[in-house]
Amino acid sequence: MINSPGQHICLDDLLSRQTSDQHPFELLSSLCEGAIAVDADCRIIWMSPKYRQLINIPEDKELIGTPIEELLPTTQLPRVLKSGKPTFVDLMQINRRWCVVTRMPLKDHDGTVMGAIGFIFYTELESLGPLFDKFARLKRQLEQQKLIRPSRYALDDLIGQSSVVQQLKRQARRAALLDTTVLLLGETGTGKELLAQGIHHASPRNGGPFVGINMAALPESLVEAELFGAAPGAYTGIEKGGRKGKVQLANGGTLFLDEIAEMPLAMQAKLLRVLQEREVEALGSNSLEQVDVRVIAATSKNLKQLVDEGEFRADLYYRLNVLPIRLAPLRDRKEDIPLLCQHMLESIQKQAQIPALELTDSARQWLYQYSWPGNVRELHNRLERGCVMAEGSAIEPEDLGAFDDLPTSETCITSFSPQLRAPSLSLSEIRLRTDKIALEQALEKTGGNKSKTAKLLGISRATLYERLKKCQANK
Numbered sequence: 001m002i003n004s005p006g007q008h009i010c011l012d013d014l015l016s017r018q019t020s021d022q023h024p025f026e027l028l029s030s031l032c033e034g035a036i037a038v039d040a041d042c043r044i045i046w047m048s049p050k051y052r053q054l055i056n057i058p059e060d061k062e063l064i065g066t067p068i069e070e071l072l073p074t075t076q077l078p079r080v081l082k083s084g085k086p087t088f089v090d091l092m093q094i095n096r097r098w099c100v101v102t103r104m105p106l107k108d109h110d111g112t113v114m115g116a117i118g119f120i121f122y123t124e125l126e127s128l129g130p131l132f133d134k135f136a137r138l139k140r141q142l143e144q145q146k147l148i149r150p151s152r153y154a155l156d157d158l159i160g161q162s163s164v165v166q167q168l169k170r171q172a173r174r175a176a177l178l179d180t181t182v183l184l185l186g187e188t189g190t191g192k193e194l195l196a197q198g199i200h201h202a203s204p205r206n207g208g209p210f211v212g213i214n215m216a217a218l219p220e221s222l223v224e225a226e227l228f229g230a231a232p233g234a235y236t237g238i239e240k241g242g243r244k245g246k247v248q249l250a251n252g253g254t255l256f257l258d259e260i261a262e263m264p265l266a267m268q269a270k271l272l273r274v275l276q277e278r279e280v281e282a283l284g285s286n287s288l289e290q291v292d293v294r295v296i297a298a299t300s301k302n303l304k305q306l307v308d309e310g311e312f313r314a315d316l317y318y319r320l321n322v323l324p325i326r327l328a329p330l331r332d333r334k335e336d337i338p339l340l341c342q343h344m345l346e347s348i349q350k351q352a353q354i355p356a357l358e359l360t361d362s363a364r365q366w367l368y369q370y371s372w373p374g375n376v377r378e379l380h381n382r383l384e385r386g387c388v389m390a391e392g393s394a395i396e397p398e399d400l401g402a403f404d405d406l407p408t409s410e411t412c413i414t415s416f417s418p419q420l421r422a423p424s425l426s427l428s429e430i431r432l433r434t435d436k437i438a439l440e441q442a443l444e445k446t447g448g449n450k451s452k453t454a455k456l457l458g459i460s461r462a463t464l465y466e467r468l469k470k471c472q473a474n475k
């Protein structure tokens with residue numbers, strides 16, 4: 001999605017162009033595959049005939065005044081209204097069809113947002129085939145390059161004010177000055193790779209390469225050649241002059257071995273030789289090559305236990321465990337969450353070029369009480385999701401997926417609602433009935449006001465309309 005803050009359509013200018021036989025919006029509509037306009041309350045004020053056809057609305061059905069979310073629950077026009085900023089070239093699914101859309105705010109001469117208009121430019125995405133192909137090619141290249149990762153981060157990029165993070169940075173700075181092997185221990189997503197890059201960056205080796213390899217991402221048959229290289233003729237298809245392994249590529253710098261516990265036992269012996277003798281023997285070669293690498297290994301597993309179970313070589317374990325550094329899980333340093341959120345939201349919004357979005361108080365509270373099994377990576381992913389799902393100018397808990405994994409409230413409701421006690425009900429039927437009871441009660445409380453009902457239930461208006469529709473369809 002691309003957007004640009006300064007662009008909008010001036011409603012007054014548009015209306016002044018009205019001729020007796022042509023509505024001003026129709027002029028715009030002739031330029032595209034369909035268009036829809038809403039007022040400042042998000043109610044439909046106009047829809048082009050082509051748009052009607054696309055969403056299968058009969059010509060004689062009156063739509064003026066209908067809240068757009070009733071018709072299109074996933075519409076992004078409310079967001080454009082709130083932010084006052086356009087979004088250019090976004091993909092949207094309308095009636096199971098992907099379309100390229102552009103949305104613009106409608107403003108008066110004073111710059112007040114009076115409404116918003118959405119245009120569909122392409123419904124036949126085949127014409128965009130070359131663009132999708134290019135995207136797929138770049139994605140493939142990126143995935144291949146994930147095996148060799150340059151050092152992009154310094155220790156200052158490690159965000160956190162908590163005493164554990166401050167201590168971690170001190171340990172890392174000391175480790176950077178020594179040239180010994182470092183073993184990073186921590187759950188997935190705690191920042192082990194980030195720390196490895198930071199250590200390399202702060203070390204005297206920072207002029208040399210940082211070569212990362214993820215042992216879990218390599219099929220066992222490729223490990224030897226990828227890691228230690230292959231001599232010419234070692235196997236069919238090998239390059240003429242042989243192939244350098246990651247160990248040779250890291251010469252003079254740092255080799256980061258991620259998920260070291262996944263390294264096959266036979267390869268562990270070869271790695272030990274690199275650590276002890278500083279020499280490497282390429283696959284199919286009978287000569288040894290001197291290398292000067294500093295190894296930083298990382299694991300989320302209990303390596304000592306793997307040693308006891310015979311899954312990991314004891315001698316390698318002791319060689320790697322010279323300087324162990326443990327990274328705390330996010331649930332043990334929740335005081336870092338606000339600062340992490342601030343940095344991550346800024347970077348996500350800058351990268352996606354979307355307007356700034358705040359977290360609501362309830363979203364902040366949820367972030368604080370959640371247990372974070374996926375640690376900082378999960379926090380980043382949830383914030384990214386929040387930026388995509390949020391409909392207004394703030395991110396709500398449900399935009400972060402707060403309720404996705406929770407057992408639904410039916411377990412509580414069944415205890416007091418006799419309608420839900422029938423033993424023959426399936427879980428989805430119970431869920432549907434629970435939703436229905438909650439919706440009916442909330443609508444009654446708010447006198448049928450949908451915005452207030454959504455707020456009361458802690459869901460967006462789009463979700464409310466979606467649930468109402470589902471309940472109606474399953475009456």
Ligand SMILES: Nc1ncnc2c1ncn2[C@@H]1O[C@H](COP(=O)(O)OP(=O)(O)OP(=O)(O)O)[C@@H](O)[C@H]1O
Nearest residue numbers: 157158159187188189190191192193194300376377
């Ligand atoms: N303290 C931190 N400050 C800023 N970003 C962080 C921090 N910790 C982790 N991240 C970010 O979280 C994501 C995951 O971090 P990283 O890949 O270093 O974790 P990991 O422990 O190596 O995970 P895995 O074991 O699954 O490979 C990355 O995008 C990283 O930049």
